[in-house]
Amino acid sequence: MTAVVREQRLAGLRWIVVGGGRREVFRALGETAREDIRAVQEAMPERDALRRWVSTAEGGARLQQVLQATRTRYAAEVAELEALAEGAGADVDDLLLANLRGDLGTDDGTGCTDLAWRRSRSFVAHNEDGAPALDGRLMLLTLVIDGLPPVTVQWYPGFLPANTFTATGLGLVWGINHVQVVRPSPAGAGRHFVARALQCAPTLDAAAEHLRTHPSAGGFAYTIGERGSGRVAVVESAAGRVAAVEATAEEPLHWHANHLRHLRDAPDVPPAPRPGCESGHATADLGQYEESLSRGRALEKMHLGPREPSGDWFLEALTSAPLPHGVHRTAAGPDPLMTLCTVVADLTGDRLTVRGASGETAVLPLTDFSRGIATSARAI
Numbered sequence: 001m002t003a004v005v006r007e008q009r010l011a012g013l014r015w016i017v018v019g020g021g022r023r024e025v026f027r028a029l030g031e032t033a034r035e036d037i038r039a040v041q042e043a044m045p046e047r048d049a050l051r052r053w054v055s056t057a058e059g060g061a062r063l064q065q066v067l068q069a070t071r072t073r074y075a076a077e078v079a080e081l082e083a084l085a086e087g088a089g090a091d092v093d094d095l096l097l098a099n100l101r102g103d104l105g106t107d108d109g110t111g112c113t114d115l116a117w118r119r120s121r122s123f124v125a126h127n128e129d130g131a132p133a134l135d136g137r138l139m140l141l142t143l144v145i146d147g148l149p150p151v152t153v154q155w156y157p158g159f160l161p162a163n164t165f166t167a168t169g170l171g172l173v174w175g176i177n178h179v180q181v182v183r184p185s186p187a188g189a190g191r192h193f194v195a196r197a198l199q200c201a202p203t204l205d206a207a208a209e210h211l212r213t214h215p216s217a218g219g220f221a222y223t224i225g226e227r228g229s230g231r232v233a234v235v236e237s238a239a240g241r242v243a244a245v246e247a248t249a250e251e252p253l254h255w256h257a258n259h260l261r262h263l264r265d266a267p268d269v270p271p272a273p274r275p276g277c278e279s280g281h282a283t284a285d286l287g288q289y290e291e292s293l294s295r296g297r298a299l300e301k302m303h304l305g306p307r308e309p310s311g312d313w314f315l316e317a318l319t320s321a322p323l324p325h326g327v328h329r330t331a332a333g334p335d336p337l338m339t340l341c342t343v344v345a346d347l348t349g350d351r352l353t354v355r356g357a358s359g360e361t362a363v364l365p366l367t368d369f370s371r372g373i374a375t376s377a378r379a380i
Helices: 022-032 034-043 047-054 057-073 075-088 092-099 191-198 204-213 286-300 311-319 366-371
Strands: 004-010 013-020 113-118 122-130 139-145 151-155 166-168 172-179 219-226 232-238 241-246 253-256 338-346 351-356 361-364
Touching: 004 022, 013 022, 022 034, 022 075, 022 139, 034 075, 034 092, 047 057, 047 092, 057 075, 075 092, 075 191, 113 172, 113 219, 113 232, 113 286, 113 311, 122 172, 122 219, 122 232, 122 311, 139 366, 151 366, 166 366, 172 204, 191 204, 191 219, 204 219, 204 232, 204 241, 219 253, 232 253, 253 286, 311 338, 311 351, 351 366, 361 366
Parallel strands: 013 139
Antiparallel strands: 004 013, 113 122, 113 253, 122 338, 139 151, 151 166, 166 172, 172 219, 219 232, 232 241, 338 351, 351 361
16 A cells, blocks of 8 residues: 655645555655654754763663553554654654653643634644744644554654644644643653554543553643534643643633643643742753743733634734743744744634745635645635
8 A cells, every 4th residue: 555645735834635554654754754753853952961961871771661661562662663764764763762852751842822812712832842843844743654643743744643733623723832841740651652643532521531541651631622512621641640721711721831830749741830939840950940940920911801712812922922921932032942833723714824934824624634735725
């Protein structure tokens, strides 16, 4: 069986659509993105530190612990990564290490911001932040795999397509934020693999249940929206613990950065400090933690009161200004990251707005986006 690959562009971003059998799709993807996979892996700032860590007795033991749990529970997803490596001519152990970097207790920086709203209309919006070296490498990827629902994600080549913004053909969307875990759960699997398996969830309730029953060693915060019902929820999954909060008419606006807001008593992750308390965790990078808290303070100012926001409001909120007035990242001064892509999903209007790092912006139906259809997109 041969996979079918086609390419298109949206808002200045390369968009790859791959269809066929599961293994064939990932092998073809590796072949198509071979140069980008090599470039992204070489650009990873934490790559050398990861290799040094897993060469120690403690780091090596932790890696094997997470690998065993991941291979046992997510054999199909591990096979996807193996096929990707095969197609790219890459070392599969290198790709596995990169995909598990947030599950080993090592520092993984900060990045990405999410906003969500539910009242008479529903929205999920996401800033994807990354190193400037990845500008032009982040792309859109649609997987149309036989027997699985179609899914479109923002994709860093070489990674399992799971750790960014996702829209599925089953009507779910979500943005993901990294959450630093300083003592990973010994029973948890790799968070990228948990998130990839989540893409088959048919409903928001099923997605939340999947995260409750499939613990990850590291941490992700998911801001999830359900197109059919308009329901929106934030689910924090970190070090084997999970907390979920659903938006309501009384509390319609929710946000997330890279610190916990709901798992306040988890001892294995740096908790969000309460007002008047000293921030941080003894083993956390407090400078990066403070950057996330600063974005949180900027987001807290975005009160809407009784009025309903528009998609333009969310786009403006995420892209108008850097700290201290906004959350758009420009890699200026001490900030090492930039916003590579912004998306606003209007669940009620079945509309997705995409803005690339260059400022090019396009809109198209959310249902078309999830299936890899770009013919209805228009620039704005």
